Amino acid sequence: MSEFGEGAGAQVAEGVKADSGPVFAELAVKAEKLDASDELAAKRAEFVLDEVVYLDGNSLGALPANVPGRVEDVVLRQWGRLRIRSWDESGWWTAPERIGDRIAPLVGAAPGQIVVGDSTSVNVFKALVAAVRMAESVESSGPGRDEILVDATTFPTDGYIAESVARLTGRTLRPVTPAEVPAALSDRTAAVLLNHVDYRTGRLHDLPSLTAAVHAAGAYAVWDLCHSAGALPVGLDEHGVDLAVGCTYKYLNGGPGSPAYLYVRRDLQDRFDSPLPGWNSHADPFGMRGDFTPADGAPRGRVGTPDILSMLALEAALEVWDGVSIEAVRAKSLALTDFFLECVAAYVPEGRVESVTPVAHGERGSQVALRCEGAGDVMKALVERGVVGDFRRPDVLRFGFTPLYVGFADVERAARVLARVVAARVR
Numbered sequence: 001m002s003e004f005g006e007g008a009g010a011q012v013a014e015g016v017k018a019d020s021g022p023v024f025a026e027l028a029v030k031a032e033k034l035d036a037s038d039e040l041a042a043k044r045a046e047f048v049l050d051e052v053v054y055l056d057g058n059s060l061g062a063l064p065a066n067v068p069g070r071v072e073d074v075v076l077r078q079w080g081r082l083r084i085r086s087w088d089e090s091g092w093w094t095a096p097e098r099i100g101d102r103i104a105p106l107v108g109a110a111p112g113q114i115v116v117g118d119s120t121s122v123n124v125f126k127a128l129v130a131a132v133r134m135a136e137s138v139e140s141s142g143p144g145r146d147e148i149l150v151d152a153t154t155f156p157t158d159g160y161i162a163e164s165v166a167r168l169t170g171r172t173l174r175p176v177t178p179a180e181v182p183a184a185l186s187d188r189t190a191a192v193l194l195n196h197v198d199y200r201t202g203r204l205h206d207l208p209s210l211t212a213a214v215h216a217a218g219a220y221a222v223w224d225l226c227h228s229a230g231a232l233p234v235g236l237d238e239h240g241v242d243l244a245v246g247c248t249y250k251y252l253n254g255g256p257g258s259p260a261y262l263y264v265r266r267d268l269q270d271r272f273d274s275p276l277p278g279w280n281s282h283a284d285p286f287g288m289r290g291d292f293t294p295a296d297g298a299p300r301g302r303v304g305t306p307d308i309l310s311m312l313a314l315e316a317a318l319e320v321w322d323g324v325s326i327e328a329v330r331a332k333s334l335a336l337t338d339f340f341l342e343c344v345a346a347y348v349p350e351g352r353v354e355s356v357t358p359v360a361h362g363e364r365g366s367q368v369a370l371r372c373e374g375a376g377d378v379m380k381a382l383v384e385r386g387v388v389g390d391f392r393r394p395d396v397l398r399f400g401f402t403p404l405y406v407g408f409a410d411v412e413r414a415a416r417v418l419a420r421v422v423a424a425r426v427r
């Protein structure tokens with residue numbers, strides 16, 4: 001969600017850097033050449049876009065062009081004419097697992113391990129409680145695994161949920177930065193909740209080594225993939241991640257409020273003890289029994305009736321990934337963010353912005369965060385000039401780069417407009 005500061009921000013005509021000269025021409029030509037050789041360039045036509053440079057896909061992805069027609073069919077034919085028959089005839093009942101299997105290759109998971117439904121927050125709660133319960137079930141003698149570690153830089157909701165889980169399960173919550181996790185682990189650690197990419201800075205954390213460290217301590221790793229799924233390879237199966245959650249409305253372009261997903265590693269599924277058992281996660285959901293017997297496999301992560309309209313819109317949106325490799329997406333993401341940083345360095349007056357996103361590719365997600373004085377007003381001015389990013393208090397401009405529809409000419413234009421806006425501001 002974008003957040004703008006109060007007022008439009010003072011601007012003056014003097015000192016505005018002209019969009020001319022050899023540097024501007026050189027980078028504009030470079031952008032044109034990069035777009036001409038972009039193997040993903042044709043994907044842009046599969047989205048509903050306009051002349052705006054949209055660099056906020058890390059908050060809400062653009063609309064895939066096939067979604068409106070699919071939603072119309074779901075509403076008018078599947079719901080309007082088939083009505084309740086659609087649970088069987090239109091595949092509504094199996095949608096959470098079917099769409100989970102569609103997401104699976106984008107996060108490096110084999111089929112049968114992801115279920116779609118509920119919000120990210122609800123899935124964080126399910127995953128973290130289940131992780132604590134699994135740790136509790138294998139406790140050895142000693143003080144017991146009475147501690148949960150949580151990413152101290154996490155998106156606030158993850159922290160709120162972790163604090164609540166700690167209270168509900170009688171554990172102590174210990175916030176630490178991802179870099180501090182290996183040293184903080186002990187035989188008291190039950191579970192660790194981490195973000196793959198920092199939502200403020202775009203820093204990519206080392207999922208393989210941190211997961212290995214958590215396992216070496218005998219604990220369970222829960223990863224939040226909201227800012228990485230659909231932007232870069234995750235490798236859930238390859239790296240032995242225990243549990244993971246993520247949203248679908250950012251790089252997966254599922255639409256506002258589209259359902260989240262929950263990954264439960266296959267060999268842990270028979271031990272996954274959800275704190276939210278519902279009739280949809282029952283082994284015999286239509287038996288309407290008074291006692292609860294969990295379903296086999298990923299459906300244990302289901303709770304209540306699936307949100308069919310948004311879920312099937314998501315399924316349609318995921319068709320834009322047909323024929324796309326996540327490795328190609330990652331390569332373009334790094335090229336886009338590299339080029340943006342190059343253009344910013346060349347265009348923006350020295351000292352006006354500072355990148356807080358790591359330069360190293362292995363530490364960078366698919367966004368660039370710039371610290372800037374009066375960032376809220378600067379972002380508002382950018383939006384007014386057709387460049388849409390967002391702002392995080394107190395002073396961070398965030399620009400998300402979605403490789404399926406962002407081009408290099410977009411990047412060059414965004415940096416040029418940013419230079420014009422910050423140069424025009426009264427210091």
